[in-house]
Amino acid sequence: MKIKCTCGEIIPDQTDYLSYKAYVIGDKNYFDFLDAVDEAIEKKEEDREKLRNSVRRAETSRLAWECSTCGKLYLDDAKGNLIAYRPENGKANRFFDRQRSKEND
Ligand SMILES: [Zn+2]
Incomplete structure (x- = not known):
């Protein structure tokens, strides 16, 4: 491009x-994104790829x-x-x- x-x-x-x-x-999206990162860190989920994808989907820049x-x-x-x-x-x-x-x- x-x-x-x-x-x-x-x-x-x-x-x-x-x-x-x-x-x-944006400010609203930033805090939602940080919440998604915190949630992924604290989850007991063993599927790291699934966690990574959920964080990437939450990113709305x-x-x-x-x-x-x-x-x-x-x-x-x-x-x-x-x-x-x-x-x-x-x-x-x-x-x-x-x-x-x-x-x-
Ligand atoms: Zn120019």
Whole structure:
């Protein structure tokens, strides 16, 4: 998949671990997802694949991409359409490209 930004930049999405791509999850869905993770951890179910699949089904994020040139955000809506948001500073802010803190490992 490639997104053609209105500034002319091409935003490719053909691999994993992209620094300009994110999975956005709403506050309500986030807590439902955490509940599903907790439930899977606490279950006595021995079928690990079944547990993994139930957690993955509970994940309800939407995809988002940031243009590395103009900073415009493209978010996937529920119907698979791209909705664009333009930052007021008009530049790429790279907030999806955070380094993991060693304290969180
Ligand atoms: Zn752009």
